[in-house]
Amino acid sequence: MKGQPIMQKLAKKLIEVMEECAYVTKNGVNNFHKYKYATSADVLEKVNTAMVKHGVCTIAIPEIISVDEITTAKGNIERLATVKINITFIDKDSEDTITITGLGSGQDAGDKAVMKAQTAAIKYAYMLSFAIATGDDPEADGKTDQTNIVQVKNTPKKNPIGNKTVKAACVECGIVLSDKVKTYSLEKYGRCLCIECQKNIKVSA
Incomplete structure (x- = not known):
């Protein structure tokens, strides 16, 4: 980093990553609301490919903010989890680092609420930080959409x-x-x- 401003090398690489991840194709389908969306796998695959190419590695550290039990309109108990995740980028050449943060929520009747929340947090941390365009609505859990509509009708x-x-x-x-x-x-x-x-x-x- 001698003779250069702090994080200049990493910033240059991240700009190149942004250029290669400017748009992610929407391969997922929300069957309930009938729209396509960019899956987490779509986003992570494109970001990972670009980061490896430019020599930037990441370390992700999740933190559970809350896990609440909610009762659906049909009387079923589900869990609603909210997760914060910090992702640190490290340049292999200069050792410059920078950290971004993402928040995500996930709802599930089993044990996958935290995993859904974590996946959403990672996906939107990358999408917001790299200004990735997809045009999709957040998120494509058709089962939850249907449950929530029933809740509205029964309110x-x-x-x-x-x-x-x-x-x-x-x-x-x-x-x-x-x-x-x-x-x-x-x-x-x-x-x-x-x-x-x-x-x-x-x-x-």
């Missing part, structure tokens, strides 16, 4: 007149149920269904 709504809670809604289509329909549905099917959705179940059966 008690407030009546603007008197601020009273309105009657139960159908878990399939969200239509508000009368007390009679709700009672029959709970006794017959064990959940709140409107008349049309009850018919669909009968047809399917």
Whole structure:
């Protein structure tokens, strides 16, 4: 580093990495919302190839910020994890270093919440630091998307007149149920269904 400003050599290499990782092709598909996205594997493969080429290595150190249990609309218990990850770049020639930080969250019914959060944190740390363009929405967990929509449908709504809670809604289509329909549905099917959705179940059966 003699005669050069601090981190100039590493900065030059990272600019070259940015040029080679300017765009990542979207190979993943979110089947629930019907859009394509750049997977973590897509991003890591492109970044890793460019970093190795220019002699830059990385050391990643994750930190779990929180792990919370949440109850879905169907009564299932899932874990929501948030992870912070520090990634240090080291230039093999000059030994210059610089560290970036990424945050990510992941939700899972099993033991993969932390892994999902860690993967998201790494992916977006690289995407933000290297200004990688993909045009995708964060993140492509179709199962979680569907669960969250059910949660929205089942959220008690407030009546603007008197601020009273309105009657139960159908878990399939969200239509508000009368007390009679709700009672029959709970006794017959064990959940709140409107008349049309009850018919669909009968047809399917």
